[in-house]
């Protein structure tokens with residue numbers, strides 16, 4: 001069976017496996033869940049995740065269905081906690097003695113304060129919650145320990161699609177960096193249990209920075225991805241892409257390197273010096289006879305990722321000289337839109353003209369109550385043909401109901417003005433706004449294809465297989 005939680009997380013969380021703890025929408029924490037073993041970091045419960053939303057012992061997150069909400073726990077801090085408790089008890093005892101000596105009743109204000117503090121403490125101890133999610137490349141990209149700039153989801157989704165990374169593909173990647181792209185790539189090429197004659201799908205990854213290489217190696221092992229990603233510690237500008245002297249036979253290549261043009265000569269089908277007009281490109285790959293790292297039976301798709309346009313022009317120029325075709329450049333400009341319905345500002349007329357805002361919270365609540373009552377009435381009535389049409393349209397394209405559409409972030413006319421039969425979730429004006437903190441940059445993506453070489457034997461085989469005129 002597949003041991004990687006990225007590829008087959010199973011229905012529930014597991015011990016000694018990676019889980020993503022979601023603190024808030026964009027605040028994610030990767031955690032390797034551990035079985036409680038008496039004391040750990042001073043906690044009797046074993047390992048504990050401490051957050052601003054409370055404490056979460058691993059034991060409360062183990063063997064639960066993915067997506068579960070986990071409530072914060074009051075943790076027993078073991079010996080450390082016992083010492084703290086003893087000190088607190090001593091202090092309480094000293095204070096009690098002082099009060100009885102003075103023969104004073106604690107004041108009501110003091111009791112209130114104590115009560116409020118106790119409530120506050122109880123809230124802090126147990127009211128917070130987190131969700132526990134299975135690891136995916138997207139969540140890993142958001143939560144991974146950064147060692148370098150990384151490729152973000154909007155870019156790698158597009159890249160993997162354009163370089164045709166599919167189940168069974170072999171992909172070359174350099175450099176590995178923080179492994180963000182690697183995780184997305186391995187999921188794209190993973191082929192489960194391939195049938196006889198089908199390829200398994202593999203990523204050959206290269207990184208020349210010793211510490212990054214070591215960290216990445218450990219992560220791949222912790223994530224159960226070792227068999228699917230082969231990581232090599234190498235400078236690919238001088239050493240190329242063969243692994244143990246053999247060709248990975250790659251179908252697709254992704255280069256996230258400062259100088260992709262220095263790696264490109266190693267990604268030829270023939271020794272670069274033997275090709276016309278290569279401008280003295282780098283030497284071969286240390287073999288007596290040239291071995292190409294590319295799949296000889298397929299056209300190979302490449303993407304290079306570079307932040308500066310100067311890098312792009314040098315890369316494109318090298319690609320042209322080395323026989324790559326269909327070269328184009330793309331920049332991903334990702335924009336997230338937050339869409340919501342402004343129900344409080346809804347115009348219910350109230351004999352005060354159009355677009356009147358509620359005067360205060362009471363009026364807003366009264367209007368909402370009225371909207372809900374109307375919605376219930378509407379729901380009780382049989383739906384007319386027009387209403388069905390509205391719903392169908394909305395279901396199909398996520399569009400607002402007829403007469404209630406908004407374009408380019410403009411406020412749509414309120415439902416009151418335009419429609420008589422509206423579902424509760426369609427009430428209010430549709431509002432969209434751009435979210436400012438978008439993580440994608442980013443770089444220019446250069447795509448190209450190196451066609452399969454067509455030999456006399458290929459021609460003969462094709463002619464035999466598809467005889468002309470028969």
Ligand code: SAM
Pocket residue numbers: 148149150151174175176177178179180181182206207208209212234235236237238256257258
């Ligand atoms: N794509 C990665 C990710 O998504 O996490 C980030 C890659 S990072 C921007 C570039 C990496 O390339 C660095 O880790 C760097 O050490 C590595 N690198 C640079 N030149 C290299 C070379 N000649 N051979 C191998 N790796 C190289």
